[in-house]
Amino acid sequence: MSLDARVVESSGGHGHAVVIGSSLAGLTAARALTGLMDRVTVIERDWLPRGPGRRRGVPQARHTHSLMTAAQQGLEQLFPGIRQDLVRAGAVHIRIPEDMLLLGPAGWLPRVPTDLSMLSAGRDLLDAVIRERLYVDPKVTFLQDHEVVALEPGPHDTVTGVWARGRNRKECDGWNPERLIGADFVVDASGRGSQAPEWLAELGYAAPAESVADSGTSYATTLYAPPVGHVADFKSLFLMPSPGDPRQAVLNPVEGGRWSVTIATGNGTPPPSDHAELLRAAASLRHPMLRDLIETATPLGPVYTCGRTENRLRHYEKLRRWPDQFLVVGDALAALDPAHGHGMTLAVECALVLDHLLTAHGTAVGVSHRLRRALAHRIAPAWQSSTRTPAPPAGLRARLGRRYASRLAAAATADPHAAALLLHLHQGLAAPAALRSRALRAALGTRHDPAPMTPPSVTHGPEARRRRPVAPTAPAIGVSTGSSARPRPTGSSAHWPAAQPAGDRRRS
Numbered sequence: 001m002s003l004d005a006r007v008v009e010s011s012g013g014h015g016h017a018v019v020i021g022s023s024l025a026g027l028t029a030a031r032a033l034t035g036l037m038d039r040v041t042v043i044e045r046d047w048l049p050r051g052p053g054r055r056r057g058v059p060q061a062r063h064t065h066s067l068m069t070a071a072q073q074g075l076e077q078l079f080p081g082i083r084q085d086l087v088r089a090g091a092v093h094i095r096i097p098e099d100m101l102l103l104g105p106a107g108w109l110p111r112v113p114t115d116l117s118m119l120s121a122g123r124d125l126l127d128a129v130i131r132e133r134l135y136v137d138p139k140v141t142f143l144q145d146h147e148v149v150a151l152e153p154g155p156h157d158t159v160t161g162v163w164a165r166g167r168n169r170k171e172c173d174g175w176n177p178e179r180l181i182g183a184d185f186v187v188d189a190s191g192r193g194s195q196a197p198e199w200l201a202e203l204g205y206a207a208p209a210e211s212v213a214d215s216g217t218s219y220a221t222t223l224y225a226p227p228v229g230h231v232a233d234f235k236s237l238f239l240m241p242s243p244g245d246p247r248q249a250v251l252n253p254v255e256g257g258r259w260s261v262t263i264a265t266g267n268g269t270p271p272p273s274d275h276a277e278l279l280r281a282a283a284s285l286r287h288p289m290l291r292d293l294i295e296t297a298t299p300l301g302p303v304y305t306c307g308r309t310e311n312r313l314r315h316y317e318k319l320r321r322w323p324d325q326f327l328v329v330g331d332a333l334a335a336l337d338p339a340h341g342h343g344m345t346l347a348v349e350c351a352l353v354l355d356h357l358l359t360a361h362g363t364a365v366g367v368s369h370r371l372r373r374a375l376a377h378r379i380a381p382a383w384q385s386s387t388r389t390p391a392p393p394a395g396l397r398a399r400l401g402r403r404y405a406s407r408l409a410a411a412a413t414a415d416p417h418a419a420a421l422l423l424h425l426h427q428g429l430a431a432p433a434a435l436r437s438r439a440l441r442a443a444l445g446t447r448h449d450p451a452p453m454t455p456p457s458v459t460h461g462p463e464a465r466r467r468r469p470v471a472p473t474a475p476a477i478g479v480s481t482g483s484s485a486r487p488r489p490t491g492s493s494a495h496w497p498a499a500q501p502a503g504d505r506r507r508s
């Protein structure tokens, strides 16, 4: 990179932070930085849509995204009232497992009350609602259509800015000259494809060690309009993996009364790539409930696939030499297999750590070492729960662990405490001690009868039938929930276009 080509722009003084990337980790980090810094600039390679819209930088947005309990709580701390905003925009609140049919590793779980829940919505909607909060924050500026290409080193192992280039569609290489954007603190939230190791290497720093755990899982996702006459006392369906069968599947309601359906394969098996294959895959799962639901539903778009989902953790905390005033967060730090839905939780956790430490120290200078260590500590539970393999290493401890896991899974089909603990573990949450000991008693106590083979619901309407292609002016379709016999549209449906059947094209 030629220095001459760089146009230098000064930050105009202390108190300016730059965040690279405006997906969930970038947005939440920006919010955290506003507590201390005077100004925050979020640099994003894409042009950002006003409202929920697709963009290239977040291809995974086509897949089912659930905002788990810890992510909701953390977001609420960062953006008070955000849950309400999301629900108002169309996100669906789902109590786990009360509002779900949930096939655990050893059978259907009872629909008992717990303190767990998720918000289900299209990923574009989640980002758009959070982005709106930052648009109205006078401290935050978005620099869209700009790509960060390098870090600017400062004296005494510091970073003092980033080099960025704006898109220029008239130029043959598509970019304007690079310019320096000065900063007193830089956060890399550029996702799984982060260039931070290369940027650091250019400045003479060592590459971080990486832990990689790949279960060979691939995902196939599509949207459906529920069948006409569909009536259910559940909102969501989740088929967990079981010993010997790594596949899992989810059907979640999303804004506009649609269903987002994902099937995950394991062990390198390719995912279904069109609707016929998806239906066959659904029929071959441990229970045909998903097939029963979608065979009379109307596909609303292609089946999208995603295969790059290995767990990858960059151990920046272990590097002895590191530039101060620079931090890596979110997927750029630890990208997790989406099987447990931990990715957005981890992004929010990183922002909470940033918020807490910057507030506690009252400065962004000289705290990078503490921040890196605190982040490593905070993300460890999510990493462990995502990388727990079905066949842990041999040894007495591992054998006992496996035996306990299988007894807990069996107990969870009948005992509410065991079910609640299983779900806490799945979400990577620390369960209260009282719950742990009750679940332990249930798991180690009397042998349980074989788990019920039928899901704890009676209300998938026998009258359900595939809808006819709808005219563009037809009213939007609602998911009916509760035990009433007549479908009733959700509050959000009115804001969304009517569901339109779509073809079978594949785009991965």
Ligand SMILES: Cc1cc2nc3c(=O)[nH]c(=O)nc-3n(C[C@H](O)[C@H](O)[C@H](O)COP(=O)(O)OP(=O)(O)OC[C@H]3O[C@@H](n4cnc5c(N)ncnc54)[C@H](O)[C@@H]3O)c2cc1C
Pocket (backbone or CB within 6 Å): 020, 021, 022, 023, 024, 025, 026, 043, 044, 045, 046, 056, 057, 058, 060, 063, 064, 065, 066, 067, 068, 071, 146, 147, 148, 149, 189, 190, 191, 192, 219, 306, 309, 329, 330, 331, 332, 338, 340, 341, 342, 343, 344, 345, 347
């Ligand atoms: C199939 C699938 C399903 C998932 N489901 C869930 C789920 O249910 N629940 C959950 O919690 N998580 C889920 N996740 C994970 C979740 O999508 C991510 O963890 C989340 O998006 C946070 O990522 P991030 O912000 O760190 O990075 P990303 O979302 O990857 O965003 C990176 C951003 O940086 C921008 N960028 C990249 N490079 C540059 C650059 N050089 N300059 C400027 N901008 C740049 C990109 O354009 C993009 O906007 C899923 C992931 C996948 C793949």
